[in-house]
Structure formats: C-alpha cells, structure tokens
Amino acid sequence: MTANIIVLLLNGLTLALALGLLFLILWQDPNSETNRYFSLFLLMVVIWSSGSLLARSAAYVGAGQGATQTGLRLLDVGFAGASISLYVYSAVLTGFQGRMFRLLSLAGLVVVLSYQVLLLVSKSPRPYDVTSQGVLQYGFGTPVVILYLVFLLSTSWLVWRNRQKIRGRTLLLGILLFCGGLIAGLLSPRLRMLGVAEDVSAVAALMMSYAVVRQQIMVPLLGKARQLEAVRDVGLAITSRLRLDETLSTIAAQAAGLLGADGVAIFLKCDTYLELAAVHSLPPQYMGIRIPMGEGVVGTVALERRGRRVDNYRRDWAGRPDLPLARETFGAVISVPLMFADEVVGVLLGIQGRQGQLFDREDMHLLELLGPQAAVAITNSRLFEAERDLSTDLEVAKNQLETVLTSTENPVVAIDREMRIIFANPAAVYLLEADINPVGWRIIDFVPGSYLPPDRRRAFRDLRQQRVHVYEIEAQGKTYLCHLAELSKPRTEGWVVVLNDVTQLKELDRLKSQMVQMTSHDLKNPLQAAMSYIELLQDDGRDTFTPDMSYYIDNVWTQLTRMYRIISGILDLERVQSGTPAFENCALDDILQRVVSEASDQAQSKGLQLELAIAGELPLVAGDMQQLMQALANLVENAVKFTPAGGRVVVEARGDEQGVMVDVVDTGVGIRVEDQSKIFERFYRGQQQGVVHVGGSGLGLSLVRAIVNSHKGEIGLESEPGKGTAFHVWLPAARGR
Amino acid sequence: MTTKVLIVDDELAIRDSLGRKLRREGFAVTLAGSGLEGLRAFHTERPDLVILDIVMPEMDGLTVCQRIREVAETPVMMLSAQAVTEEDIIEGLNAGADEYLVKPIRLNEFVARIQALLRRAQMSGSETETGYNDGYLSIDLQRRHVYVDGQKIHLTPTEFKLLVVLLENAGRVVPQRDLLEQVWGPEYIDDVYYPRVYISQLRRKIEPDAANPIYILTEHRVGYRFEKQNNV
Numbered sequence: 001m002t003a004n005i006i007v008l009l010l011n012g013l014t015l016a017l018a019l020g021l022l023f024l025i026l027w028q029d030p031n032s033e034t035n036r037y038f039s040l041f042l043l044m045v046v047i048w049s050s051g052s053l054l055a056r057s058a059a060y061v062g063a064g065q066g067a068t069q070t071g072l073r074l075l076d077v078g079f080a081g082a083s084i085s086l087y088v089y090s091a092v093l094t095g096f097q098g099r100m101f102r103l104l105s106l107a108g109l110v111v112v113l114s115y116q117v118l119l120l121v122s123k124s125p126r127p128y129d130v131t132s133q134g135v136l137q138y139g140f141g142t143p144v145v146i147l148y149l150v151f152l153l154s155t156s157w158l159v160w161r162n163r164q165k166i167r168g169r170t171l172l173l174g175i176l177l178f179c180g181g182l183i184a185g186l187l188s189p190r191l192r193m194l195g196v197a198e199d200v201s202a203v204a205a206l207m208m209s210y211a212v213v214r215q216q217i218m219v220p221l222l223g224k225a226r227q228l229e230a231v232r233d234v235g236l237a238i239t240s241r242l243r244l245d246e247t248l249s250t251i252a253a254q255a256a257g258l259l260g261a262d263g264v265a266i267f268l269k270c271d272t273y274l275e276l277a278a279v280h281s282l283p284p285q286y287m288g289i290r291i292p293m294g295e296g297v298v299g300t301v302a303l304e305r306r307g308r309r310v311d312n313y314r315r316d317w318a319g320r321p322d323l324p325l326a327r328e329t330f331g332a333v334i335s336v337p338l339m340f341a342d343e344v345v346g347v348l349l350g351i352q353g354r355q356g357q358l359f360d361r362e363d364m365h366l367l368e369l370l371g372p373q374a375a376v377a378i379t380n381s382r383l384f385e386a387e388r389d390l391s392t393d394l395e396v397a398k399n400q401l402e403t404v405l406t407s408t409e410n411p412v413v414a415i416d417r418e419m420r421i422i423f424a425n426p427a428a429v430y431l432l433e434a435d436i437n438p439v440g441w442r443i444i445d446f447v448p449g450s451y452l453p454p455d456r457r458r459a460f461r462d463l464r465q466q467r468v469h470v471y472e473i474e475a476q477g478k479t480y481l482c483h484l485a486e487l488s489k490p491r492t493e494g495w496v497v498v499l500n501d502v503t504q505l506k507e508l509d510r511l512k513s514q515m516v517q518m519t520s521h522d523l524k525n526p527l528q529a530a531m532s533y534i535e536l537l538q539d540d541g542r543d544t545f546t547p548d549m550s551y552y553i554d555n556v557w558t559q560l561t562r563m564y565r566i567i568s569g570i571l572d573l574e575r576v577q578s579g580t581p582a583f584e585n586c587a588l589d590d591i592l593q594r595v596v597s598e599a600s601d602q603a604q605s606k607g608l609q610l611e612l613a614i615a616g617e618l619p620l621v622a623g624d625m626q627q628l629m630q631a632l633a634n635l636v637e638n639a640v641k642f643t644p645a646g647g648r649v650v651v652e653a654r655g656d657e658q659g660v661m662v663d664v665v666d667t668g669v670g671i672r673v674e675d676q677s678k679i680f681e682r683f684y685r686g687q688q689q690g691v692v693h694v695g696g697s698g699l700g701l702s703l704v705r706a707i708v709n710s711h712k713g714e715i716g717l718e719s720e721p722g723k724g725t726a727f728h729v730w731l732p733a734a735r736g737r
Numbered sequence: 738m739t740t741k742v743l744i745v746d747d748e749l750a751i752r753d754s755l756g757r758k759l760r761r762e763g764f765a766v767t768l769a770g771s772g773l774e775g776l777r778a779f780h781t782e783r784p785d786l787v788i789l790d791i792v793m794p795e796m797d798g799l800t801v802c803q804r805i806r807e808v809a810e811t812p813v814m815m816l817s818a819q820a821v822t823e824e825d826i827i828e829g830l831n832a833g834a835d836e837y838l839v840k841p842i843r844l845n846e847f848v849a850r851i852q853a854l855l856r857r858a859q860m861s862g863s864e865t866e867t868g869y870n871d872g873y874l875s876i877d878l879q880r881r882h883v884y885v886d887g888q889k890i891h892l893t894p895t896e897f898k899l900l901v902v903l904l905e906n907a908g909r910v911v912p913q914r915d916l917l918e919q920v921w922g923p924e925y926i927d928d929v930y931y932p933r934v935y936i937s938q939l940r941r942k943i944e945p946d947a948a949n950p951i952y953i954l955t956e957h958r959v960g961y962r963f964e965k966q967n968n969v
Binding site for chain 2: 521
C-alpha cells in the first residue's frame with residue numbers, strides 16, 4: 001500500500017522533472033541532433049510515466065476500466081518509444097550509426113508506435129489484474145518482450161563499448177541504469193508489479209537529463225568562462241614580456257587545463273623542422289627533439305596549416321611517431337598550427353593517455369581560439385628576446401669600446417654639431433685639466449684655443465672631403481698629433497678628435513736630423529779637402545802623369561763625387577722631409593724645359609732620343625721651384641740612365657683645373673714587378689737586368705716621392721721589364737692668388 | 738794691384754787647398770785657423786774679400802761676419818758644410834754675408850763665385866741719374882750714399898745694388914729672377930732666398946717702419962716693387 005503510494009509519487013515527480021528538463025534542453029539548442037533525440041526519448045518517458053500513473057491511480061481508486069486501459073496503452077506506447085528512442089540516442093551519441101540506420105530506427109519507432117496507437121484507438125482490451133490492495137498487475141506479450149530486450153541490450157552494449165566517447169559518467173550510468181531497470185521490469189512480474197522498473201528508469205532518466213543539461217548548458221558555460229580566462233592569461237603572458245620559454249610553458253599549461261589533456265607539447269618552427277620548445281606533464285628530456293616539416297602529426301599539421309585529431313594514436317597514425325614511446329603511451333592526440341601573419345610559427349600538440357578521453361570538435365574549437373593568441377605571444381617573445389639580445393650585444397660592444405677608450409692613453413674627445421662635448425675619455429679630461437666632467441660643455445668654454453685646428457678653413461675642407469684632418473698641438477709640454485674626423489657619415493652628427501703623443505717621436509726625429517746634419521758636416525769637410533787636392537793634383541799633373549796615373553786619379557775623383565752625391569741625397573731628403581716647401585707659383589712648363597735641356601747632353605751622348613711634349617697651357621703649381629725641378633730632373637735623369645742606346649725618353653705634360661700631370665716614359669730596362677712597390681724606399685736599388693755600372697745613391701726616387709708628397713701631389717709608375725717604364729707625377733694647381 | 742783674400746777655416750786641409758788654388762789664380766791669400774785669428778788677420782791685412790767657415794771653435798763664422806760688418810763693407814763669402822735647410826743659409830746672409838756656398842765646392846766654381854762677388858762689390862755707380870730724394874729717404878747714386886731722415890746709413894755693396902735696381906724700375910714689379918740676375922748675376926737665378934733676406938735688411942735700414950713698408954713692397958709670389966713717396 002505504502003509502496004504503491006511512493007511509486008505514484010515518484011512517477012509524478014519524475015514526470016514533472018522530465019517535462020522541465022525537456023523544455024530546458026529544447027530551449028538550449030533545438031537544432032542539436034543529440035538534443036532532438038534526447039527530447040524524443042524524454043517525451044516517450046513522459047508518455048510512459050503518465051500512462052503508468054493513470055493506470056495505477058485508476059486501479060488504486062477503483063475507477064472504471066476505460067481509464068486503466070487508457071493508462072496501460074499510454075504506458076505501452078511510452079515504453080516502446082523510450083526503448084527505441086534511447087537506442088537511437090545512444091547510437092547518435094557514440095557516432096555508431098550511419099544515415100540509413102537513423103532512418104530505419106525512426107521507421108521502426110513509427111511502426112511500433114502506430115501499432116500501439118491503433119490498439120488504443122480500436123479499444124481492443126489490454127489484459128490486466130487489480131489486486132485486493134488495488135495494485136495493478138499487467139504483463140507483456142513474448143514477441144514484444146523480445147523486441148524490447150533486443151533494443152535495450154543493444155543500447156547497453158553500444159554505450160559500454162563506446163564509453164570513452166561519452167562525456168560524463170552520469171550519462172553513461174543513467175543509460176545503463178535505465179536499460180537495467182527496464183530489463184528487470186520486463187523479466188520479473190513481481191518487480192513490475194511493485195513498479196520498480198518505472199522507478200529505476202525514472203531516476204535513470206533524471207540522471208541522464210541532469211548529465212545532458214550539465215554537458216550542454218553548464219559545462220559550455222563554465223568552458224566559456226575558462227576560455228576567457230585562458231585568453232586573458234595568454235594576453236597577460238604577452239604583455240608581461242616573459243621570456244620565450246616562460247611564455248611557452250604558460251601556453252602549454254593553459255592548453256593542458258583547457259583540454260583536460262594528460263600532456264601538452266609546443267613545437268617551434270625553425271627553417272625546415274620543428275623543435276620541441278615546451279612541455280607540460282611530459283618528460284623534460286624531450287625538449288629539443290626535432291621533427292622535419294611534413295613528418296609526424298605535428299609536421300603534417302604545420303605543413304597543411306590545419307588542425308588534426310587522432311582518436312587512437314597507435315591504431316590511426318601510421319606516420320613517424322612524434323615523440324619517443326608515442327605509439328606505446330599515446331591515446332588520443334589533438335594538434336593545431338600556431339599561425340602569425342599567415343606564417344606557421346609553431347605547433348601545439350595535446351595528448352591523452354591510452355585510457356584518457358577522446359578530443360572532440362569543441363576541443364579543436366578551443367585550441368583554434370588559443371592558437372593565434374599563442375602565436376602572437378611566441379612571436380612577441382621572440383621579437384622581445386631578439387631585441388634584448390641585440391641591446392645586450394650593443395651594451396657589450398659599447399662597454400668594450402668605452403673600456404678601450406677609457407684605458408687608452410690617447411686623449412679622445414667627441415663633440416656634437418652644436419660643438420658641445422659628448423664624450424671625453426680620462427686621458428682627455430687629464431689633458432684638459434678639467435676638475436668637472438666636461439660632457440655637455442661647449443668646447444670653446446672648455447678647451448684652450450691653441451688646442452683647436454690652427455687652419456680652420458683647411459680643417460673644414462678636409463672634413464668636407466671625407467678626410468681626416470691632422471694637426472699638431474703643444475699641450476702640457478708635450479706634442480700631440482691630432483686626428484680630427486666626422487662622426488657618422490654621411491650626415492655629420494659631430495666630430496671626434498684623437499690625440500697621439502708624438503713628443504718622443506719628435507725628439508727622436510730631431511735627434512736624427514741633428515745626427516744627419518753633424519754627420520754630413522763631418523763628412524763634407526774631408527770630402528771638400530780631398531776633392532780640392534785631387535783637383536790641384538789634376539792641374540799639376542796634366543802633363544806629367546802616365547795614363548795609368550790619370551786613370552787612378554780619375555777613379556778616385558769618380559768615387560769622391562759618388563760619395564758627395566750620397567751625402568747630398570741624404571741631406572736633400574732630410575731638408576724636404578723636415579721643412580715645408582717655400583710656396584710660390586711655379587710654371588711647370590718652364591721647369592720641364594730647363595730639366596729636359598739639361599739632360600739632353602747626356603741623352604745625346606748615350607744615343608737616346610729625348611722629347612718634351614706639353615699639351616696646351618699648364619696651370620701654375622704652388623710649390624718650391626728648386627725642389628720641383630730636382631724631382632723632375634731626377635725622374636728624367638733616371639729614365640736616361642736606364643734606357644739603352646737607341647731608346648727614347650718622352651716627357652709629357654698636360655693640365656686641367658685641378659692640376660698638372662707629368663709623365664716620364666722611357667723604353668728602358670723596366671722595373672721588375674717585385675721591385676715596383678719598393679722602388680721609392682730609401683737606398684733601395686732594383687736589380688736591373690743587363691744594366692751594370694749605373695752609379696746612384698739609391699735616394700733619387702725617395703727624394704722624388706718626398707718632394708711630390710710635400711707638394712700634396714701623387715706619384716705612380718707602370719713598368720714592364722725589357723719594355724720600359726712610365727712614371728706619373730700629378731701636382732695640384734695653385735689656388736688663385 | 739793684387740786682390741787680397743782672407744780664408745778662415747779650422748780645417749787645415751781645406752784652407753790650405755783653397756789657398757793654393759787662389760794663389761794659382763793670382764790672389765794674395767791669407768789663411769786663418771780660427772775665428773779670432775781670422776778677425777785679427779782682417780784688421781791687419783785689410784783683405785778685399787773674406788771667406789768664412791761657419792762651424793769653428795771659440796768664435797763661429799757668423800760672429801766673425803757680424804764683427805766685420807760692424808766696421809767694414811768688405812764682401813764676405815760663407816763656405817759651410819753645415820747648410821741643410823734654407824733657414825741655415827738665410828741665417829748666414831742675415832749675419833751680413835754676401836754669398837753662401839755649400840761644401841764641397843769645385844775649385845773652378847769657387848774661383849768664379851769669388852770673381853763675381855768682387856765684380857759686384859767694385860761696381861761703380863755709372864748711372865747718370867742723380868738719384869732720389871723725398872725728404873725722408875735720399876739716395877745719391879754718384880757718391881753711393883744713402884740718407885734716411887738726414888742720417889747717413891751704411892749699405893753693403895749687394896744691398897746698394899739691390900736698391901739701385903729697384904729704384905731704376907720704380908713703380909714696376911721686378912720679378913725675383915730678374916732681381917737675382919741683375920744684382921747677383923745669371924748663375925744665381927735660382928737662389929730665391931737671396932732677395933728675401935736682402936729686402937728685409939734693406940727695409941730695416943731705410944723704411945720708417947720695416948713691418949709696414951712703404952718704399953719696397955712685396956708682390957706676393959712674383960717679386961718686389963719700389964714705390965716713390967711724395968711726403969713721408
């Protein structure tokens with residue numbers, strides 16, 4: 001009696017709740033296929049429950065047979081519908097069915113229901129009993145029982161087999177319980193009489209409804225919140241400028257949490273391969289593993305630029321395993337490319353263990369949301385790291401440079417365009433006798449005028465021509481050679497001057513000059529005496545000397561004059577190098593004419609052709625006429641000296657606004673290539689093939705170069721042994737008056 | 738009358754060989770082995786020309802030359818082994834020497850230079866012009882006298898000759914080379930520092946302010962010009 005009342009109450013409650021949940025689910029998403037099938041199932045449960053309630057209540061209160069019959073018919077319709085629709089729902093849920101299956105199942109449902117409705121309409125009686133306590137007793141026909149059992153057992157088998165695919169244990173348990181309750185009610189009349197089947201199934205239906213509502217409404221709502229949180233965390237990771245490895249770890253952890261994955265790996269793309277850069281819940285030893293593009297799940301994803309899911313790694317993935325022991329340990333995997341600006345920057349791989357859940361489309365959707373954020377974060381971190389590396393490198397380079405500049409004994413000062421000091425090393429500060437940091441001060445406030453370039457106009461000209469301006473200053477009893485150059489060409493940011501202490505060099509140079517002078521003086525006096533006596537001897541012995549004696553005397557004279565030439569050469573060189581030439585306007589054509597006419601005797605006596613060709617009018621050259629004449633005479637005499645009889649020496653000159661070019665071209669013995677670079681060195685004498693007894697000091701060409709250099713000119717040569725030599729001398733034109 | 742030449746050189750071999758050559762050429766030669774000895778010989782012998790070595794112990798050639806210039810306008814020829822730079826030569830000329838030769842020198846050239854110097858010194862004022870007088874500067878070409886602000890001043894033969902050449906070309910620029918050729922002789926045409934030294938000496942002697950000359954003006958890199966003045 002009491003049991004019957006409880007059954008009735010439970011039935012009523014179940015009905016109300018199931019109705020409520022039906023509306024909730026339909027309201028949530030009427031287009032979802034599973035929702036529709038579940039609603040159908042719930043509708044059937046409602047019909048069944050209401051039928052049961054009607055029949056039992058009618059029996060209990062002793063109402064007419066019609067009401068009880070109607071209740072039992074409804075119960076039958078609901079029972080059949082619930083069994084079949086549950087099977088269809090389970091099949092849809094586990095993805096077991098094909099299109100035809102669904103059609104066939106629905107057709108079966110329609111047939112069974114139509115039959116029951118037909119029975120209801122035709123009012124053919126349904127056998128039942130009512131006990132003395134008013135409890136309803138009813139049975140099922142054997143074929144119907146078999147039909148129900150087939151559906152219920154199939155459903156149980158289906159969901160158990162595919163239990164991994166069913167989200168939420170409650171749903172799985174509900175379906176199995178529902179089936180169990182129905183089977184029990186079918187098989188045991190006593191349990192049926194007690195209404196246990198209805199009760200268990202009603203509770204199971206409630207569990208299922210709860211699971212569906214949870215999964216369809218609550219979990220997505222929670223998921224949305226977590227997605228937002230994940231996106232926010234990734235955003236934070238970007239803005240907080242974490243290091244790349246920290247950023248990756250953060251992303252991996254968030255992905256793992258979002259997916260409920262057992263492990264997450266993030267690969268970064270480097271050239272043609274992917275390198276494992278971050279792991280979550282995976283062995284850290286995996287870090288650094290490389291997978292070529294196109295291989296493994298991640299390589300394929302990176303190449304196809306599309307996400308992938310694999311339900312069973314061992315069964316479904318035939319390609320190269322992504323990580324060690326992947327086949328043995330991985331269950332389902334999910335992988336998405338991380339794209340930034342249409343470029344794959346990496347790949348994210350989510351992994352479940354062998355017993356873990358499968359990944360579904362929702363997971364893919366989540367990752368697709370996370371992917372771009374992660375890609376931005378990775379790119380950002382990479383840029384940030386690159387920038388930090390660069391700035392570190394710059395800092396290091398700056399420190400090194402500063403250390404060099406600080407430790408050098410050479411004063412270095414840099415100024416900006418406003419002539420303010422932007423750098424002064426300790427040596428410079430010491431030299432300036434500054435007791436405060438001179439940086440920021442105007443140079444004229446801080447540096448004595450005598451330290452600045454004495455010839456400003458020339459300094460600016462040199463700097464304008466992208467050259468270094470060199471000048472000398474005296475400071476604190478020392479002599480400094482200053483090299484002034486522009487900072488950062490082509491647009492001048494300022495200037496830098498580096499000072500070299502040349503005091504000792506100067507002193508050495510002075511000592512050298514002094515020694516040369518003393519030596520020359522000491523040598524010249526005996527030379528004068530010896531030469532004078534030889535001349536006297538030649539005068540006296542003109543008539544009395546034997547040919548041998550004359551020959552000896554002549555040879556002594558030749559050697560003395562050679563010695564004299566060497567001494568003069570050294571002195572000339574010294575004079576040119578130590579003094580600035582006395583500048584006057586020199587007409588090179590006059591000089592060349594005199595030089596050529598002076599050498600013509602020698603050329604004639606050697607049987608050479610000596611020609612002078614001056615093209616047009618030559619500009620005047622600022623210089624020391626004596627020195628220029630000596631330089632050109634040396635070149636012409638050299639040419640004559642090294643050209644064999646029958647040869648030709650041509651002196652050519654041509655000028656333009658910039659200067660005068662003089663070429664001295666001979667058909668002489670030439671200069672070997674290995675000698676050409678040394679020919680201007682002091683005392684260097686090339687090996688001239690086939691030329692013997694050519695007297696000389698080995699100083700002629702070094703004097704020529706010294707003179708040309710002191711006139712800011714240039715000298716060069718072309719030569720081919722056996723063919724001849726051409727010396728080119730260029731001298732700058734004098735600038736106005 | 739034999740021309741008397743005094744040779745002062747601390748190197749016996751040099752003064753001996755040079756002396757022998759000059760004697761052969763008909764000069765009367767006196768030799769001195771030091772600066773002091775040379776000065777004494779100058780006063781006792783009254784030579785027509787002095788040849789001076791520069792580097793000598795006790796008293797160097799430059800000092801000897803200055804001492805001689807204090808009392809006489811006798812032509813002095815420096816003969817030195819020391820000359821390295823132009824400054825050395827100018828220093829010698831500034832000391833009052835008329836000529837600066839660098840050792841070693843060929844004996845024939847040595848004799849030729851002596852003769853040229855003597856010719857220059859003996860040159861008589863053959864010009865018919867009376868000279869120049871603006872009240873401050875007065876030049877008497879006949880008597881070879883020069884007065885500045887009423888005071889008679891001493892000019893060496895070379896200085897006088899230089900002044901005369903400039904005066905003859907008054908108002909015109911005389912190029913350096915022309916000046917060298919006319920005053921010193923064609924063989925001096927390249928010794929460009931001679932005019933520079935002599936012009937500055939002349940300016941010191943005749944200009945009211947040697948730093949801002951009004952008579953002898955420099956045409957930069959070309960030559961010199963004598964400008965007559967109306968009222969100084």
